[in-house]
Amino acid sequence: MTELKRKSNKQLIILLFASAVGMFGFGFALVPLYDVLCDALGINGKTQSTASTYQPVTIDKNRTITVEFLSQVQSDMPWTFTPQVNTMQVHPGELIRTHFVASNLSANYLVGQAIPSVSPGQGAAYFNKTECFCFNQQALKANAQADLPLIFFVDPELPDSISTLTLSYTLFNITDKGYVENVAE
Amino acid sequence: MSTMTQDPSIAQNDHDDHHHGAPKGLMRWVLTTNHKDIGTLYLWFSFIMFLTGGAMAMVIRAELFQPGLQLVEPNFFNQMTTVHGLIMVFGAVMPAFTGLANWLIPMMIGAPDMALPRMNNWSFWILPFAFSILLSSLFMEGGGPNFGWTFYAPLSTTYSPDSTALFVFAVHIMGISSIMGAINVVVTIVNMRAPGMTWMKLPLFVWTWLITAFLLIAVMPVLAGVVTMVLTDKYFATSFFDAAGGGDPVMFQHIFWFFGHPEVYIMILPSFGIISAIVPAFSRKPLFGYASMVYATASIAILSFLVWAHHMFTTGMPVFAELFFMYCTMLIAVPTGVKVFNWVATMWRGSITFETPMLFAVAFIILFTIGGFSGLMLAITPADFQYHDTYFVVAHFHYVLVSGAIFSIMAAAYYWLPKWTGHMYSETLGRWHFWCSVISVNVLFFPMHFLGLAGMPRRIPDYAIQFADVNQIVSIGGFAFGLSQLIFLAVVIKCIRGGEKAPDKPWEGAEGLEWTIASPAPYHSFTTPPEVK
Known part of the structure; x- marks a missing residue:
């Protein structure tokens, strides 16, 4: 195997291993990402976990x-x-x-x-x-x-x-x- | 056989032109760094796991032969469905493809070996340990994993047996093995091609495996992550999936299927490569639409990251999300359809002969397409609410995995056995194996569609009385299919031990560098790279 090929092998191996490690991290990054997305898109039925303040607004009597x-x-x-x-x-x-x-x-x-x-x-x-x-x-x-x-x-x-x-x-x-x-x- | 070239000048190609052969003894296999040895190890390991997982399927079908509980306890039944799935996915199909990759990729691209031979040895030899750990957990107090191969939380966290840590470590080891194997494949294909073997000259098996390897590197670490979360949730009081601590069990399904959906393409893309080699060989025509095959494979791989939530339509997603995943899923039918039509177009007006590899390849095309159609039905969100978690799903994925992936592996074995062993396999026995398999596989899986539509849920040891007759037919098909695979074992052993001498190129229409070297392939091949024009 030529020296050049050995070097490009090494670079590629490092890159691929780094991708695998990165994807392992990405799996864990999905956890906060999930919460952020559910929050931002208002999906999943999760209510807020802290108290909201009540601003007196007009009460819509026509709607029940x-x-x-x-x-x-x-x-x-x-x-x-x-x-x-x-x-x-x-x-x-x-x-x-x-x-x-x-x-x-x-x-x-x-x-x-x-x-x-x-x-x-x-x-x-x-x-x-x-x-x-x-x-x-x-x-x-x-x-x-x-x-x-x-x-x-x-x-x-x-x-x-x-x-x-x-x-x-x-x-x-x-x-x-x-x-x-x-x-x- | 009308199709075998019996050109004596090729047939008696000298077999002593390699400098040294294989070392002798048991340590040859433990220490080997030779791609052919490792390929053989992978293929035998995969076959042993296929029979092991198959034996578990026999337990399942025996229990379901009649309504009521006859043979096993429900908890053991659940362990059987779980470990059957895990073994077939990670122990049978994936190692079989890695074995084929090891044997074939260097010979197809004109390389002397895989790029990273020592890592190759490791990626194989950690596998037996992973599966010993997994199987040993079945004999422990409390039993082995019983939560389904998808190990949904909280079944795998709050309600799982004490042996769950062993399941987690086994999956970790399988994942490391797959990732190392995938890295090896990528480096080999990128850096070790013979001069003149440009990208668009690569055989499709090499292309599909390259794309599969990228999928493996992308999603196996995510699987490792999700099992780690299960481990810490169960043993170290984290709450990734525990709502009481601020987690969410539905999130488990999102992370799992982010791995799981690309995983199902990992189990089918190499099949596409195999079929794309066999169909042209026995049609005696070049493959129709080579470039479109490459692009279709890449499109399927990319789309596979955008469809995971179609496994979760009933979890209460917003309608918009359901429609998004429904349309993305249906989009996959387009590149898959391109492939099926290309294979059919390859056969069109070809001068076709039906040796065993071609029989399996044709059955693959038809039966995989049936599995693809039921997949499309499952993709329709409103209809999925009826099909979800029923035997319809079981029928669907067994059509694509058994009569899809497994049939393609069988086809590959018959096609390349002469190259591996130097002997022709017994065509008569091969045909017996094919016809027994193809009939029994349909008796086994086709009626499951009706069971599912009638409402029989999956993963249950007992069922309502109205499902009894069809289950009996299914079980008979199952036993017949299981026994048929013993014919395959006989064919392979017979072929290794002797038989008609195979010429270098036993199939008239076969193309590719692997047919330019002797049969059996010498221990070291392409030590000087061939020139590809």
């Missing part, structure tokens, strides 16, 4: 949106977790207060995390929460019960094609997970 509340508890979580009301009629722009009721049926201190999701996904960006228990983790002592508050308003810009918004919470048991914050009991 049905808001439905769903709750699910993962099978390893010995809690009940239910919305105060299952469905309500709201006008866009109206500030609404409701709550979910959680009770710990076990004899142990448990920490939960409720994860919200809005359906249809395109409506998520118009569902604004000024206060939500889901912004924090939920901790309950043995056999304790709590009302978990939720205050929200529907953006009047909500597309006309959407007349029903479903807000679903799934409650996960994160007591033994690494990411439990110090929650005030």
